[in-house]
């Protein structure tokens with residue numbers, strides 16, 4: 319029961335081992351949306367957290383394909399932490415999930431698959447505002 323209510327939804331993808339390791343992700347087999355955008359993050363600094371926002375509509379899957387990070391997920395009523403350090407195991411960053419990335423190990427590379435194109439107005443960057451919207455006591459809703 320505990321796991322049903324967890325904010326951490328793992329996404330496991332195939333790993334092909336021949337003379338190297340090859341991983342692949344395809345929709346809808348491995349992820350619950352059609353991929354509209356891919357981005358990757360590298361050259362991050364250990365002491366500089368990233369993220370700290372939620373999206374109204376965009377769903378994402380994040381993989382740490384090299385290195386390690388500590389992620390915090392928050393749905394407005396609980397916060398959970400997870401270490402990402404396996405290229406074959408990503409996690410879902412669903413709509414209206416506040417997420418933060420911390421403790422970037424040197425040379426970490428993140429790969430993110432997104433359900434929508436980039437739109438600044440899909441972001442909620444203020445945590446107080448996020449809490450108000452997530453808990454249903456803010457009149458302001460999605461602008462998109």
Ligand code: TYD
Pocket residue numbers: 355357359368369370436
């Ligand atoms: P942001 O999503 O805040 O990055 P992170 O989650 O790693 O903290 O984006 C950082 C900057 O990059 C911000 O100015 C928006 C821009 N950006 C794009 O232009 N396109 C994109 O697809 C993404 C993800 C970000």
